[in-house]
Amino acid sequence: MTLYLLKKGVQVFLFTQKSPVTVVILSIVTCGIYAIIWYWNAINELYKAGGKSVGNLEPLVQFLLFFVYVGGIFFAINANDNLNAVRVQKGQAEVDNKVLYIVLALLCPIIMVYLVQDEMNKLA
Numbered sequence: 001m002t003l004y005l006l007k008k009g010v011q012v013f014l015f016t017q018k019s020p021v022t023v024v025i026l027s028i029v030t031c032g033i034y035a036i037i038w039y040w041n042a043i044n045e046l047y048k049a050g051g052k053s054v055g056n057l058e059p060l061v062q063f064l065l066f067f068v069y070v071g072g073i074f075f076a077i078n079a080n081d082n083l084n085a086v087r088v089q090k091g092q093a094e095v096d097n098k099v100l101y102i103v104l105a106l107l108c109p110i111i112m113v114y115l116v117q118d119e120m121n122k123l124a
Contacts, residue, residue, distance in 0.1 A: 015045050015120040023117050024110055035113060039066060042116060043075065049123075050082025072105030072112075079116045086123050 018038075027035035043059045053062065054077050062078065065071030080098040087094055097115070104112035 015049065015124040016041070017121050017124050018117055020114045020117040020121070024114050027110060027113065035110070036066070038113060038117075039063065039071075039075065042079070042120070045120070046079055046082040050085030052081040052085055053078055054081075072109055073102055076101035076105040076112060079119075083116075083119050083123065090123065 023034070023038055027038065040059075040063050043062050047053060047059045047062075053059075054074055057065075057074070062071065062074055065074055077098060080096065080101055084094040084096075097119075101112050101116070104115070
């Protein structure tokens with residue numbers, strides 16, 4: 001987790017690169033324990049990088065919402081918003097995957113984990 005400076009003096013957060021396939025396999029093998037750890041790390045990294053949060057919720061509150069089922073929806077929205085904030089910082093076009101992430105969070109969260117980690121790797 002490092003920072004670097006752009007020409008305009010704006011700090012941009014670099015995401016920790018992890019293989020999305022490894023994240024999925026470890027999540028399945030550990031019966032979801034690794035996924036919980038990954039969510040915690042991803043929430044913190046995304047929040048530090050983009051600084052956006054639905055309802056201005058702190059990362060700890062967002063993480064606790066995972067255990068009430070709506071956390072996946074909050075994560076999907078925040079992930080999309082923060083990934084787009086990083087894209088804008090890097091001068092790239094925004095990509096709206098919010099609906100895709102929400103649907104996957106409800107139906108098949110492991111695919112959402114894969115996609116979000118893949119996007120984080122691309123922006124690292």
